[in-house]
Amino acid sequence: MELAYWNIRGLAQPIRLLLEYTGEKYEDKKFECGPAPDYDKSCWFDIKEKLKLDFPNLPYLMDGDVGVTQSNAIMRYIGRKHDLLGKTEQERVRVDIMENQAMDFRNGWVRLCYNPNFDDMKEGYLKSVKDVIAKFSKFLGDRQWFAGENLTVVDFVMYELLDQHKLLDATLVEAHDNLTKFMKRFEELEPIKAYMASDRFMKGPLNNKMAKFGAE
Amino acid sequence: MPSIFGYWTLRGLGQASRFILEYTGEEYQDVRFDAINAKEKWQEEKTKNPHGLEFPNLPFYVDGDIKLTQSAAILHHLAKKHGLAGANTEEEWRRLDLLEGVLGDVRMTFAWLCYGCRDEASFSAQRPVMRERVTPVIKQLSASLGSKQWLLGDKISYVDFLLYDVLSNWLELEKDLLDELPNLQQFRARFEALPAIKAYMQSERFIKWPLSGPDAFFGGK
């Protein structure tokens, strides 16, 4: 397979983690935008329309003849192949809820990171995100994974978002024992552990160069 | 017991689900929170959380033991319940997931423009930028529909409800959006001609306006 995205963690990191976990062979293709002030993106726009994709975008995944865009659609595509979308109806519903709840969480986070007034907004964000994270902690409860007993695609998304928030303020996650344990459990999955120790693993940047946080 | 669907007195993220509830004839209680004159009613209910929602939000949907928020999760549930999620093949799932994401982006572009602009000057400046951003995607949607009746083919599915709704929002602003895309125009006419939809759209239950919340510069008032 080929996964293509910007040279950042962004929307692709959960997909990378998922590909590693499932042992799929993939090429991790990375586009790099130019420096400030233009942030030239022609390396992508020059080829965007030439790809065999109905709705060209980044990230995209090519699996033989099959091209998939939309990060959640990519997660579900890989998830279906490896039975990681929940094994009971209840787990599947929890995946549906979490997929979108995580997207709201991410949207708020990205809005902060890319905001020119990051410094002024940070305080207010920290306050409101505490409640958001507390709700996730409650939703997880004493389950192993967010859907229930079984690992699903939303765990990959949540791990990544929580890990990014630790870089803003580690106490956000430390305040919740079950979230801390969840992250540890995730990091100890064999293929994830191996990936994180390898030089394929990207520690940063989280965001593209125009971001105020996570751009290095 | 009828299910309960809760949302503001506007179209917004609730409309696609309302269309499905009406189309399928599901018996439901349409709980509406006044977005203009009584916002605090929802705040009260949110705090009391009588249905025990895990992430209290609007829209919400309660069907016996099933308690949902997140519009997409509600749509998935309704689609599974009423057979509006294709034929359960890998290819159809892929298509549904993809279109759901794309239509979410098209909606988001509209929301950025309408909620992100505070005054006429910034709205007029951003409008062509967003139009330019959405136009190629609308063309891709037209190509993706092709000469089919519905996005998956002969059988209607939940993404058709999303497509109709998202196009309706954009058309309120950009009347000529579909001028060169007759298949999407026909798609809209076909959708409106579905007997249950037609009856609904002529009834008092149907909210024609506003599209968005009162904070929106366009579509909110």
Ligand SMILES: N[C@@H](CCC(=O)N[C@@H](CS)C(=O)NCC(=O)O)C(=O)O
């Ligand atoms: N809803 C889409 C959003 C994709 C998106 O916004 N991609 C950004 C990077 S995060 C991009 O640069 N896309 C390239 C383009 O618009 O051509 C998804 O989840 O994949």
Ligand SMILES: N[C@@H](CCC(=O)N[C@@H](CS)C(=O)NCC(=O)O)C(=O)O
């Ligand atoms: N991602 C959520 C977003 C929900 C949302 O933003 N709801 C807005 C109205 S469109 C709201 O006013 N929610 C009430 C609240 O936040 O308490 C969904 O798709 O349902």
